[in-house]
Amino acid sequence: MTTPATHRTATGPRPAGTPHPAEALRLVKVSKVYGGGGADGNAVTALDGVTLSLPAGSFTAVMGPSGSGKSTLLQCAAGLERPDHGLVMVDGAEMTGGTEAELTKFRRRRIGFVFQEYNLMPTLTVEENTTLPLKLAGRRVNRARAREILAQVGLGDRLRHLPEQLSGGQRQRVAIARALVAEPNVIFADEPTGALDMRSAREVLGLLQQMVRAFGRTVVMVTHDPVAASYADAVQxxxxxxxxxxxxSPSVDAVAERLAHLGDALEAPDRRPLDPRPTSPAATAPDTTDAPAAPARPFGA
Ligand SMILES: Nc1ncnc2c1ncn2[C@@H]1O[C@H](COP(=O)(O)OP(=O)(O)OP(=O)(O)O)[C@@H](O)[C@H]1O
Incomplete structure (x- = not known):
């Protein structure tokens, strides 16, 4: 894989005079209920008053048992779902409220996504897939910049290949390049290594880590895998x-142990009362601002 470029560009540190907001993501009492509205008893409270603050330039893993609300949290934080209650702020700007068109514009400008299944267009080349978000947003396509990003993710020699000609890990690296092309400060990744073998997973995790360490992006990643989570600065x-x-500074063992205890503690009903309950101190916004960074791994290790 190519050595990451550590110089300038919009993927690098912001120019002097444009201070990085200290907080990349803030959720205040975010709740999401699916279905039913309570009347038919089929309502599922996927998120129940989540308050969370993540500093800019941090890598956070979100973990929990199946059905605990991880994907819903990511979707609400990324503006793909609208919470029923609560406030979401990305990069210091409020995302909740506004029309669909405004939300879409907000997402395209400030947020990058990486999904487990890559979501690449099969008929488009690596380069075309990478620049697609710019075209969809009606923005000028800077091919040189796209190629630079593709080189950074180790695909500089695959520009004209189709997704079917790439391995899973390479496809996910195209997805990461695509997420970066609009220069978002916050990147959300939902199980980005879920479909990959261990080696490819490590490469992708190394890349995400590099986006944070070398380029100051903020990454929020849902994962089931304690090894993947150990690449993050903190786990929620x-x-x-x-x-x-x-x-x-999560170690694989510490994450696995905490997860096991979470499972023990779970009552596991996925139909719960809809009345808002007071949030305990332990369940409110653990502030990771002062969390020490995890020890750096060699790139792609
Ligand atoms: N579109 C939907 N309609 C109805 N219920 C939903 C919907 N999406 C999620 N849920 C429910 O909300 C709860 C949280 O789901 P979510 O997918 O966020 O959990 P998760 O922690 O990501 O689970 P997993 O690890 O299995 O992917 C679950 O009970 C799920 O069944």
Whole structure:
């Protein structure tokens, strides 16, 4: 894989005079209920008053048992779902409220996504897939910049290839390049290594880590895998739609142990009362601002 470029460009540190907002993501009492509206008893409280603050330039893993609300949290934080209640701020700007068109514009400008299944267009080349978000947003396509990003993710020699000609890890690296092309400050990744073998997963995790360490991006990643989570600076645990603690500088063993205890503690009903309950101190916004960074791994290790 190519050695990352550590110089300038919009992927690098912001120019002097444009201070990085200290907070990349803020959720205040975010709740999301699916279905039913309570009347038919089928309502599912996926998120239950989640309050969370993530500093700019941090790499956070979100973990928890199946059905605990991880994907819903990511979708609400990324503006792909609208919360029923609460406030979401990205990069210091409020995202909640506004029309669909405004939300789409907000997302395109400030947020990058990486999904487990890559979501590449099969008929477009690597380069075309990478520049697609700019075209969709009606923005000028800077091919040189796209190629530079593709070189950074190790695909500089695959520009004209189609997704079917790439391995899973390479496809995910195209997805990362595509997420970066609009120069977002916050990148959300939902199980980005879920479909990859261990080696490819490590490459992708190394890349995400590099986006944070070398280029000051903020990455929020949902994962089931304690090894993947150990690449993050901190892990936020979810249980039953609520935050259930955080772990700074997570080791694989510490994450696995915490997860096991979360499972023990879970009552596991996925139909819960809709009345808002007071949030306990342990479940509110563990502030990871002062969390020490995890020890740096060699790139792609
Ligand atoms: N579109 C939907 N309609 C109805 N219920 C939903 C919907 N999406 C999620 N849910 C429910 O909300 C709860 C949280 O789901 P979510 O997908 O966020 O959990 P998760 O922690 O990401 O789970 P997993 O690890 O299995 O992917 C679950 O009970 C799920 O069944």
């Amino acid at each position: 645990f979810l249980a039953d739609g609520r935050l259930a603690g955080a772990l700074a």
